[in-house]
């Protein structure tokens with residue numbers, strides 16, 4: 001079968017809830033992937049930062065294979081000999097009393113919402129059904145009915161109502177708005193749920209001091225500071241966690257994606273006893289959450305992040321990436337407007353409007369040249385290679401990006417030099 005055949009199969013038999021770039025991948029190693037015809041690419045998406053440790057990392061895959069041949073699933077009806085050691089490991093790794101293991105990012109966000117509400121009623125003393133959770137404009141926290149209820153992305157929300165109540169949405173990176181919302185809902189705020197850097201929105205890095213200020217405001221109002229680090233965590237932004245850049249300790253920490261190095265769905269919610277102990281047997285759970293394979297994989301993936309100094313690599317290589325792209329932009333690019341990000345979570349904004357096809361068309365052309373990336377909006381492309389990428393490969397990737405941008409510049413802004421691609425919904429999300 002050729003790539004068109006595989007694409008045709010997905011098109012015919014799979015729900016059309018995604019619009020992938022026309023590339024069919026069949027193998028991956030480190031920062032590289034290969035399509036079914038054997039063509040090599042640099043992966044500058046890393047499965048939305050799930051593959052920080054690189055594709056098929058031998059230590060992580062090894063831990064998975066070994067555990068898969070020993071014991072895969074017991075359910076939480078019984079204890080297993082991998083869960084306890086993993087729980088101790090991850091609690092010490094991030095400095096929390098307890099962890100609640102789940103599978104996907106959205107499930108972990110749901111868990112954090114339930115935890116915050118239960119804490120609000122049973123510890124803070126908010127009257128039943130009055131608890132509010134403050135969230136931000138342009139948030140992305142996953143795809144469940146409750147989570148999309150507080151999204152302002154119409155594409156993600158439309159026709160999925162009735163929606164879940166209990167959320168107040170404020171501007172991102174705006175401490176005055178947070179203060180006003182905390183005061184307006186006096187005493188009834190369970191927590192503030194925030195992405196330390198907004199990934200899906202287009203890699204928006206908040207002003208310095210925002211996270212620290214937000215945490216302080218939450219403390220003053222007895223509200224929980226809930227950090228969704230599903231995309232930013234596990235060394236992606238140049239620190240173990242993105243909140244570490246401001247030395248902020250969340251009351252509830254949400255992790256997913258790279259906590260498994262991308263080999264298996266693993267997510268986790270961490271909190272201290274005062275919060276976590278409100279959940280008692282039977283009040284929350286998941287058949288697969290905390291299974292022995294997940295536990296073995298997560299320990300291996302977190303160990304690799306430390307052993308290979310992925311945070312340090314992300315910090316150093318990220319600065320080089322932004323320096324190279326900035327140099328091109330400052331030399332008078334007519335197509336690229338700005339580059340922003342932290343560590344190896346970066347985005348380039350192209351000189352066009354949000355609804356344009358330019359970012360998509362650039363991504364199609366970069367794929368032809370051997371680099372995979374995806375737009376987050378019509379005019380924003382995210383660049384987030386695995387953190388194990390070598391400096392040499394990163395610079396080869398930068399060359400592909402710059403050559404492609406120049407090609408679009410020469411052809412005139414927004415023009416499509418190679419192939420015309422039509423698709424109705426180019427605003428892509430996870």
Ligand SMILES: *Cc1c(COP(=O)(O)O)cnc(C)c1O
Nearest residue numbers: 104105106140141142230231430
């Ligand atoms: C990807 C993501 C999620 C959802 O994770 P899934 O595993 O796709 O459910 C939640 N929050 C953030 C910030 C994410 O980037």
